[in-house]
Amino acid sequence: MTPTRETFGNISTTSQVAFYFVATASVAVFVYGVWRRARLWQYGQPIHFRQLFTGRLSQIFANIAPGLRRLFVDGLGQQRVRGRGLPSWAHAGLFAGFMMLLLGTTLLEVNHLAEMVSKNLSFHHGIYYVIYEFTLDLFGILFLLGTVLFAGRRLWKPPSVGHRPSDWLVLALFLAIGLTGYAVEALRMVWQQPVGIGARCSPVGYWLASMMSHWTESQARAAHLGVWWLHSLLVFGFIAAIPFTRLFHFIAGPMNLFLSKPVLGQLKPVTLEEAERDGRIGVSDIRHLNTQQLLSLDACMECGRCEDVCPAFATHKPLSPKKVIQDLKSVMERLPDVAVDAPLNPHEVIEAETLWSCTACSACVFVCPVRIDQLSLILDLRRHLTSEGGLSGTAATALRRMQSSANPWGFPQDERANWMQSTSTSQPD
């Protein structure tokens, strides 16, 4: 007999109908949640997203190739998540496990739809089935391992890692989904009684089933149905929870990787025309950030890498790049509650001293796994402060001297070549 298993085996038609009903509801909640966030981003300045996809096919490809590359290398390849030892491995395990289980479930549904068209189109059997079951069993272990490691990370949390109570809920969901997944598989094997390679290709399920070998078929079938429902409901709960928990980085992270292209050392210029048109320089309202910048705020997982490398934070200055992102995010979240023309000034939440503490060293931008450009955000805010005369003290003096003498020390331009002799006339202290 070719190794296989029936799709929705042991699941009554009523349960199947109910399953798709709950699935639809869960996806609807997910879509609503994503829409709720996407609506916030649209308060920002437009980013000409459509221009990426206009023109000839070769032009479109040239436009989106760098973004796709970032998606593949930084996203799927997890290149920017590396470098933190065990937590990086935990993420890799959870990510690989999740992606493989997602792929497996999708293939299962594709097979199910194919079967409905014609029994001959079914591919979920034979050697394919053996590889499928084995792979999913293995990646399930990675998924659970990642979950357990991340639970440990939360228990022994470094101060830079952000935490919300819902993080525990997410990890509990993951754990329950993984465990019930294996239980469903084991119980199915108890009533189905597969033999040979068809059973051994699911090593975890096979092992668990061996512990329940004394169960009768009807006991196993009843338990299977129950646990199958539990597993399904947990998964649907998880899908619905994505836009409302830290899991939202599944969506905002890749989107930001695709759209954000921080070039270290480069800043977006402001033109005189823009300044005259907008009557401002820099950002004095959260709506002055562009859609991609607002989206990037939602991509932040509070992993704290930026804070860990920030020289200002390390020397107890009032700046943490992570906190700037979170503060901007909290201002963004107030957008639906205020009138369209009511100001929403991020400077009310972020102190000037915080912004002046930045050395523009770019370490935060360099380490961010989802390519948030903290530096550009800080500088957009700084530009406003400076344009309003908010800079004082020695730095303001340096700017005045750059204006009058074309050097920050304020020495005469005539003495600019005096360095050739060590006994030059005018000397700074």
Added chain:
Amino acid sequence: MAENQLDVPTVTAPTVKQNPQFEILYWIGCAASYDRRAQRVARAMVKLLNAAKVNFAILGKEEKCTGDSARRLGDEFLFQELAEANIATLSKYNVRKIIAHCPHCVNALLKDYSQFGGQYEVVHHTQFLATLLRDGRLKIEGELPASLQSGVTYHDPCYLARVNGIHEEPREVLGAVLAQSADGGIREMSRCREKTSCCGAGGGRMWMEESPQQRVSTSRAGEALATGAQTVAVGCPFCLTMLTDGVAAQESQARVLDVAEILIERLGF
């Protein structure tokens, strides 16, 4: 102090008017123009360029601040004013290739000015010195001076190593200098190359007062000294100022020197 011994008291560098056939422009920057300590870096560099018979010129009194600090302090229009003035001067003398010993100038000339029509081939002086050594235009001969035998570490400037990915060439120069040392090379800090840590002067912080307890430079100098090195090599005039202060705050006698100054010391110029 030992530093004074290796100072080059006087050099001559031709201006673009005096040497209109120059191949490469040496961008001095404000720090080396006016800061007494950074001036030595420019003099060391000119000595090296002359020794290697490089056909170069400087802008002299026509050079203005690149505006890097202004831009990063949020004064975009002051930056643009300076950028436009410099770009006009550079095109007047048909400048294509520039050497600068300041990573902030390198970044401004390379990445900021290209947004305003200024396209140049810009190299940091450590890159240029590495090429001169590679091509044999500068030759390291003789014994390693005692001053360099007591360990050398290298602090990567943010705007050089992280922002512009230039971190191997300074090591190449220092590696050649230190080939005969007991260490066989430089003593690395754990945070180096792209992962380097700021000296505290970037983003216009150079021009701000900082309370001694909050100085980034003190902690970074501590990291440098923890390698046991008695010489801290840098590749940026701001890092030079900051780490000199930091080393002093750590009550250490270690020297803080630019890569070009170390090369001068090794060559015995």
